[in-house]
Amino acid sequence: MATSDITKTTFDDTITDNSIVLVDFWAAWCGPCRAFAPTFTAASEKHPDIVFAKVDTEAEQELAAAAGIRSIPTLMAFRDKILVFSQPGALSSASLDELISGVRTLDMDEVRAKIASQKVAS
Numbered sequence: 001m002a003t004s005d006i007t008k009t010t011f012d013d014t015i016t017d018n019s020i021v022l023v024d025f026w027a028a029w030c031g032p033c034r035a036f037a038p039t040f041t042a043a044s045e046k047h048p049d050i051v052f053a054k055v056d057t058e059a060e061q062e063l064a065a066a067a068g069i070r071s072i073p074t075l076m077a078f079r080d081k082i083l084v085f086s087q088p089g090a091l092s093s094a095s096l097d098e099l100i101s102g103v104r105t106l107d108m109d110e111v112r113a114k115i116a117s118q119k120v121a122s
Contacts, residue, residue, distance in 0.1 A: 003044050003052040008063040014053055015078050020103055021051040025067065025074040027058045033073045036090035043096050050100065077103045082111060 006014050006023070015021055024040050026033035044052035057064040057072055067076070070088070077085035077099065084103060091099065 003041055003054050006053040006055055007060055008066075011055070011063055014051060015081055018051045019080060020049070021053055021078040022100070022103075023053045023055060023076045023078070025055045025057050025064055025069045025072055025076070027056065027072055029058075030072050032090045036073050039091065039093050039096055042093065043100065046097075047100060075099075079103050079106055079111075080108050082108070082115070084111065 003024070004014075022040075022043075024033075024036070026037070028034075040052060040054075044050070055063055055067075057069060067074075072088065073090055074086065074088045075091060075096075076083060084106060085099060
């Protein structure tokens with residue numbers, strides 16, 4: 001599966017309608033973003049069951065601000081509508097594969113329980 005561009009109007013539906021979504025926040029002028037793009041695209045072809053989405057931070061400044069993007073590229077991973085990873089910086093192919101494997105094997109009941117306990121504590 002190729003990557004897909006998402007916008008402020010399609011972001012929530014993309015996260016809600018898919019089990020695993022990786023989102024690359026990028027800009028055309030960003031050298032590290034351009035260097036990471038082929039790695040992200042190659043991973044999308046190896047993992048067709050995952051949505052690989054891209055957000056152009058120049059075109060989608062409101063979405064980037066709402067997501068708290070302060071540095072690009074920033075990669076976010078969502079599983080079952082929950083943000084489970086967010087990190088600025090380009091990943092190597094091996095690191096991206098490791099991230100994908102980790103997201104796939106998460107115990108989401110445990111993640112939800114941890115989120116619920118944090119809400120109670122605050």
